Amino acid sequence: MNIYDIAKEAGVSPTTVSRVLNGNKNVKDATRKKVLKVIEGKKYVPNMIARNLSVGESQNVAFLVPDIENPFFNKILHGITDQALVYNYNVFMFGTDENSDREHRVLESLKAEMMKGLIIIPVCETDTITVGKLKNFEKQGVPVVLIDRDVKNANFDGVFSEDIEGAYEAVECLIQEGHKKVAIISGPETSRPGHDRLKGYKKALDSYKIEINPDYIVYGNFREEESYQAMKKLMELKNPPTGIFLTNNMAILGCLRYLKETGKKLCRDVCLVGFDDIIELTYTDIHLTVVTRPVYEMGCEAMELLERRFESKQEATAEKMVIRRNSVKTWLVKRGSEKFAKP
Amino acid sequence: MNIYDIAKEAGVSPTTVSRVLNGNKNVKDATRKKVLKVIEGKKYVPNMIARNLSVGESQNVAFLVPDIENPFFNKILHGITDQALVYNYNVFMFGTDENSDREHRVLESLKAEMMKGLIIIPVCETDTITVGKLKNFEKQGVPVVLIDRDVKNANFDGVFSEDIEGAYEAVECLIQEGHKKVAIISGPETSRPGHDRLKGYKKALDSYKIEINPDYIVYGNFREEESYQAMKKLMELKNPPTGIFLTNNMAILGCLRYLKETGKKLCRDVCLVGFDDIIELTYTDIHLTVVTRPVYEMGCEAMELLERRFESKQEATAEKMVIRRNSVKTWLVKRGSEKFAKP
DNA sequence: GTGAAAGCGCTAACAC
DNA sequence: GTGTTAGCGCTTTCAC
Numbered sequence: 231m232n233i234y235d236i237a238k239e240a241g242v243s244p245t246t247v248s249r250v251l252n253g254n255k256n257v258k259d260a261t262r263k264k265v266l267k268v269i270e271g272k273k274y275v276p277n278m279i280a281r282n283l284s285v286g287e288s289q290n291v292a293f294l295v296p297d298i299e300n301p302f303f304n305k306i307l308h309g310i311t312d313q314a315l316v317y318n319y320n321v322f323m324f325g326t327d328e329n330s331d332r333e334h335r336v337l338e339s340l341k342a343e344m345m346k347g348l349i350i351i352p353v354c355e356t357d358t359i360t361v362g363k364l365k366n367f368e369k370q371g372v373p374v375v376l377i378d379r380d381v382k383n384a385n386f387d388g389v390f391s392e393d394i395e396g397a398y399e400a401v402e403c404l405i406q407e408g409h410k411k412v413a414i415i416s417g418p419e420t421s422r423p424g425h426d427r428l429k430g431y432k433k434a435l436d437s438y439k440i441e442i443n444p445d446y447i448v449y450g451n452f453r454e455e456e457s458y459q460a461m462k463k464l465m466e467l468k469n470p471p472t473g474i475f476l477t478n479n480m481a482i483l484g485c486l487r488y489l490k491e492t493g494k495k496l497c498r499d500v501c502l503v504g505f506d507d508i509i510e511l512t513y514t515d516i517h518l519t520v521v522t523r524p525v526y527e528m529g530c531e532a533m534e535l536l537e538r539r540f541e542s543k544q545e546a547t548a549e550k551m552v553i554r555r556n557s558v559k560t561w562l563v564k565r566g567s568e569k570f571a572k573p
Numbered sequence: 574m575n576i577y578d579i580a581k582e583a584g585v586s587p588t589t590v591s592r593v594l595n596g597n598k599n600v601k602d603a604t605r606k607k608v609l610k611v612i613e614g615k616k617y618v619p620n621m622i623a624r625n626l627s628v629g630e631s632q633n634v635a636f637l638v639p640d641i642e643n644p645f646f647n648k649i650l651h652g653i654t655d656q657a658l659v660y661n662y663n664v665f666m667f668g669t670d671e672n673s674d675r676e677h678r679v680l681e682s683l684k685a686e687m688m689k690g691l692i693i694i695p696v697c698e699t700d701t702i703t704v705g706k707l708k709n710f711e712k713q714g715v716p717v718v719l720i721d722r723d724v725k726n727a728n729f730d731g732v733f734s735e736d737i738e739g740a741y742e743a744v745e746c747l748i749q750e751g752h753k754k755v756a757i758i759s760g761p762e763t764s765r766p767g768h769d770r771l772k773g774y775k776k777a778l779d780s781y782k783i784e785i786n787p788d789y790i791v792y793g794n795f796r797e798e799e800s801y802q803a804m805k806k807l808m809e810l811k812n813p814p815t816g817i818f819l820t821n822n823m824a825i826l827g828c829l830r831y832l833k834e835t836g837k838k839l840c841r842d843v844c845l846v847g848f849d850d851i852i853e854l855t856y857t858d859i860h861l862t863v864v865t866r867p868v869y870e871m872g873c874e875a876m877e878l879l880e881r882r883f884e885s886k887q888e889a890t891a892e893k894m895v896i897r898r899n900s901v902k903t904w905l906v907k908r909g910s911e912k913f914a915k916p
Numbered sequence: 917g918t919g920a921a922a923g924c925g926c927t928a929a930c931a932c
Numbered sequence: 933g934t935g936t937t938a939g940c941g942c943t944t945t946c947a948c
């Protein structure tokens with residue numbers, strides 16, 4: 231059943247049916263009601279695919295995420311889908327598995343889908359292929375919004391967090407507890423959260439006149455296994471740190487595993503402050519102090535930015551060129567892991 | 574740029590270009606190469622929306638999940654998307670938030686999208702509206718595959734797990750450690766995992782000639798807060814249980830919170846066995862014994878079942894009618910929480 | 917092995 | 933306010 235069947239039944243033209251369906255004002259109230267009645271009676275459902283082809287764009291938005299199973303990204307996904315529901319957009323879900331090739335492949339396949347917009351947490355900020363593809367989407371009128379991570383040599387809308395400030399606060403928290411030997415398990419240098427949190431770490435040490443010890447800067451690449459290795463390296467130093475800043479949730483897990491395997495204890499052998507909460511730990515005796523942020527809201531906001539872009543397409547050229555790069559504030563949740571236990 | 578531009582450039586008809594694009598055998602090798610070269614040179618990308626409209630079906634599959642942030646469902650999502658990539662299907666993501674209205678709304682909106690197939694973890698097995706809508710999809714040639722949860726009065730393909738056996742094993746594990754007073758924090762009675770795990774619990778007690786105590790059966794509805802309340806109720810009984818079977822991951826969290834808040838200790842005040850693992854706990858001192866299952870693989874398998882359905886559309890009628898309801902086996906991971914600590 | 921023409925279901929000028 | 937007509941970009945008979 232299609233728009234023609236409805237038109238015939240209602241004794242109007244397909245155009246009128248289309249107008250009714252799309253809420254066009256130029257329809258007499260009587261006609262509208264007549265058409266609506268037929269639609270109801272026949273349980274007619276319009277065909278979006280046909281509509282999309284006709285108008286040259288779909289109501290679909292793609293979300294590319296590097297790690298589907300990371301709870302941090304899931305919260306973002308939740309925000310995106312909830313907000314998408316508000317605007318009646320469908321969300322295409324793609325996991326890139328932190329793999330640039332896979333990211334390219336997904337982006338390539340999306341060209342054929344007449345996407346309305348893209349939300350992406352890119353794998354790597356220096357990946358020129360991804361950047362090129364994203365720019366092409368924008369050129370074709372498909373807006374792109376970044377979350378959390380950034381890309382170089384481009385200026386897309388995005389929702390980020392104040393990573394430098396957040397990291398600063400985390401490290402400061404350790405310093406204020408008397409730690410002089412403060413280390414960091416850092417993320418990849420090719421991602422905004424990676425280098426910015428490192429920057430915040432350095433800034434904090436600098437503020438408190440603590441000299442930076444290169445041995446205390448190790449890389450965990452935001453992964454469990456690598457962070458475990460990084461932790462091992464730190465703890466096996468001749469002069470190990472007393473406080474460590476873990477720059478993401480996976481790093482936290484890696485460290486905890488190290489402690490567990492070696493029989494070491496948090497707050498006895500070492501103090502930790504993390505970035506991004508691990509909610510399950512709050513059910514245990516591991517009282518981890520972390521920097522956190524409104525993650526779900528970051529997802530909502532990304533969808534919101536996309537919507538603004540859609541709206542500004544219709545508007546005057548001036549408004550079109552506004553680039554919106556929002557940052558959410560982080561905050562510290564003190565739970566005790568920043569200080570040694572009183573014996 | 575479209576198929577006509579390519580055709581003109583290559584000096585062939587649009588039909589031939591289409592044939593090349595779709596790997597039709599009836600094209601001379603020379604022609605094929607000629608067309609392919611033009612396509613490459615012009616960086617032409619076919620328009621899937623147009624194709625979908627023409628063939629009357631998209632390459633899109635929808636996944637409806639009740640709780641986007643539950644790690645169990647995320648693992649499934651991961652499996653689904655990975656497998657979808659193999660077949661080049663796109664996955665539409667919808668969170669229903671355990672809300673039937675929302676589920677209905679999503680299902681309704683999907684009618685317009687010419688979906689190729691549906692994968693759903695339904696909110697409620699007795700929801701006749703959802704069942705009706707799902708049946709309609711099948712009637713329209715859109716296959717439906719269930720995961721984990723089932724629906725009544727219908728017979729869709731699905732991937733389930735051996736919940737009765739799994740629950741049996743969990744409870745048996747407690748009994749074998751000497752527990753006579755074994756309770757269960759059960760899920761909703763309107764879901765297969767809910768009632769089947771309860772069934773397994775009863776069966777185990779029965780096998781070991783332990784009388785069922787109605788006080789020991791409480792409902793947590795698979796949620797943290799309700800499970801917390803259920804736990805409270807159990808522990809405040811005049812004759813509290815010594816061992817409790819927690820029927821999902823959220824119930825585990827609820828119980829842990831209760832223990833933490835009341836200062837009670839696992840393996841000292843009560844023993845627990847859970848259903849579905851919480852990976853973060855393995856990084857802590859909570860050594861929880863759980864029944865688990867190949868969750869990621871359940872997602873892959875669901876996609877695989879869908880693919881079979883797609884394929885069987887072309888086939889003879891006999892094969893068409895095979896209904897595939899697969900069950901994955903569960904297994905017990907013993908970590909110690911089933912027995913009291915030696916003082 | 918190839919092409920012409922009709923059609924998928926809808927929208928958008930344009931005319932009335 | 934409403935209808936006519938011509939697409940959107942592709943596939944698919946059917947004829948050659």
